[in-house]
Each structure stands twice: as structure tokens, then as C-alpha cells.
Amino acid sequence: xxxxxxxxxxxxxxxxxxxxxxxxxxxxxxxxxxxxxxxxxxxxxxxxxxxxxxxxxxxxxxxxxxxxxxxxxxxxxxxxxxxxxxxxxxxxxxxxxxxxxxxxxxxxxxxxxxxxxxxxxxxxxxxxxxxxxxxxxxxxxxxxxxxxxxxxxxxxxxxxxxxxxxxxxxxxxxxxxxxxxxxxxxxxxxxxxxxxxxxxxxxxxxxxxxxxxxxxxxxxxxxxxxxxxxxxxxxxxxxxxxxxxxxxxxxxxxxxxxxxxxxxxxxxxxxxxxxxxxxxxxxxxxxxxxxx
Numbered sequence: 001x002x003x004x005x006x007x008x009x010x011x012x013x014x015x016x017x018x019x020x021x022x023x024x025x026x027x028x029x030x031x032x033x034x035x036x037x038x039x040x041x042x043x044x045x046x047x048x049x050x051x052x053x054x055x056x057x058x059x060x061x062x063x064x065x066x067x068x069x070x071x072x073x074x075x076x077x078x079x080x081x082x083x084x085x086x087x088x089x090x091x092x093x094x095x096x097x098x099x100x101x102x103x104x105x106x107x108x109x110x111x112x113x114x115x116x117x118x119x120x121x122x123x124x125x126x127x128x129x130x131x132x133x134x135x136x137x138x139x140x141x142x143x144x145x146x147x148x149x150x151x152x153x154x155x156x157x158x159x160x161x162x163x164x165x166x167x168x169x170x171x172x173x174x175x176x177x178x179x180x181x182x183x184x185x186x187x188x189x190x191x192x193x194x195x196x197x198x199x200x201x202x203x204x205x206x207x208x209x210x211x212x213x214x215x216x217x218x219x220x221x222x223x224x225x226x227x228x229x230x231x232x233x234x235x236x237x238x239x240x241x242x243x244x245x246x247x248x249x250x251x252x253x254x255x256x257x258x259x260x261x262x263x264x265x266x267x268x269x270x271x272x273x274x275x276x277x278x279x280x281x282x283x284x285x286x287x288x289x290x291x292x
Contacts, residue, residue, distance in 0.1 A: 036061045101185070
């Protein structure tokens with residue numbers, strides 16, 4: 001069985017993406033790692049080349065910023081790096097620049113991929129998500145955060161990245177997937193208030209061709225207000241080993257009240273049902289879970 005990892009990245013330093021940690025976190029799982037770099041406006045190229053692994057293969061791409069509406073350029077770049085995967089690969093492991101896999105899940109990921117390698121009904125593996133918020137101590141747990149997404153797909157040219165590269169589809173058809181007992185640690189909202197503000201300004205440019213909204217947001221202040229959350233909880237477990245240096249180097253302080261909730265009555269009812277049954281009603285699912 002061969003698993004190839006893929007990732008795309010641009011301006012990793014300007015946006016403070018933990019991309020080195022993201023790539024490093026799946027290197028023990030994959031047999032090859034293909035990273036597509038747009039040199040952008042910083043030294044992302046140097047940063048990626050600092051990763052010491054003979055599995056690493058770097059390719060280059062120039063992102064077409066005229067195709068940024070709705071984040072489309074993310075999907076196009078994901079499909080481009082996917083096209084570099086060799087035909088002898090069974091599974092493709094897609095990791096985003098702010099997503100990290102805990103080492104405790106490496107074995108189960110390989111085992112699950114091996115189990116379904118020859119079952120062509122299974123087109124992808126579905127991961128659970130933890131969305132960290134503000135610091136490494138808090139996890140967002142309101143319904144605004146997606147709880148699952150596909151990160152391993154079969155090496156099939158007819159499968160492509162969907163919308164802003166959140167997941168994958170075959171044309172407009174959702175993929176048939178099975179859950180893998182592993183979580184993705186999403187660190188996209190863990191930054192200093194100043195860096196978070198800058199990142200949002202930069203990312204907004206990938207979702208609209210109209211810059212007026214970006215200018216309006218910039219004028220609302222120089223820092224991001226992490227108190228504008230619906231619901232969070234404390235994280236009391238361990239972070240991936242590859243994240244330890246970054247965690248130790250954290251140079252900002254954000255203290256949030258986990259008891260404060262900003263939920264409508266409807267959200268409170270749906271939240272209660274989810275906690276009682278484990279089922280998230282009316283949630284968007286970009287996949288079809290099957291029992292092979």
C-alpha cells in the first residue's frame with residue numbers, strides 16, 4: 001500500500017501558518033509528500049525546504065488571484081498538486097497548512113487505509129476535527145465549527161477538490177467514506193490578536209474580488225477580539241509532539257470564559273440533542289458515510 005501526502009502553501013510566514021508542523025505530522029504515515037509552493041511575498045520556500053525528509057518532493061505553482069472568488073483558487077491549486085501524484089499511489093492524504101495530526105493516530109490511520117485499500121466502494125476516510133481557538137487551551141464547540149471532513153481520498157483522477165478545498169467530490173457527487181478513529185487538530189484560529197487580525201485580512205482576499213469589505217474590516221481596529229465566540233471548552237489533553245516548540249514560544253495571553261455562551265434557543269436545543277444522541281441535526285455534510 002502506498003500513501004502520498006499533498007499540501008499547498010503560500011505566504012506561510014506572513015500568515016504564521018504551522019505548515020512545517022502540519023507536513024511533519026503526516027510524514028510517518030505517508031510514503032511520499034508532495035508540497036506545492038507559490039513563492040508569494042515571503043520565504044515560504046526556504047521554510048518548507050528546512051524540513052529534513054527524503055519523502056519530501058517540492059513543486060512550484062503561481063496562484064491565479066483572478067480566481068479568488070469563494071476561495072476557488074484553493075481548490076484549483078489542490079487539484080494541481082494532486083495531479084503530481086503517481087499512478088502507483090493507493091491513497092492521497094491531504095493536509096492543510098494549519099492542520100496537524102497527533103502521533104497517537106498514525107497507526108490507526110495506516111491500518112484503516114490498509115483495511116479498505118481493495119474495497120473500491122470506499123472512496124475516502126473521514127476524520128473528526130478539533131478547532132482550537134485563541135490559544136492552545138480552548139476548543140470551539142458550537143455548531144459553527146464543522147466536526148468532520150475527508151482528508152484521505154482514493155487516488156482517482158475523477159475525484160477533485162470541492163469549492164474552497166474543504167473537501168472532495170466526484171463532479172457534484174459526494175464521496176462514499178468510512179470514519180477513521182483519528183482527529184485533525186486545526187490551529188487556524190490560534191494566533192496573537194494582532195496576527196489573527198492580519199491573517200483574516202489576508203484570507204478575506206481569497207473569497208471576494210471586492211476589496212471594499214476588506215478595507216471596512218481593517219478599519220474596525222488593529223486586533224482581533226477573541227471574546228466574540230458562541231461557545232468554547234477547555235482542552236485538557238496533549239497536543240501533537242510536533243507542536244510543542246510552537247506552544248512553548250507562544251508570546252501572547254488570551255483568557256476566555258468557557259462558561260459564557262452566546263447561543264439562540266434553537267442552538268441550545270440542537271446542542272442538547274447532539275450531546276444526548278451524538279447526532280448533529282441539520283448539519284451540512286460534504287460526504288456519504290457507508291457501511292462497506
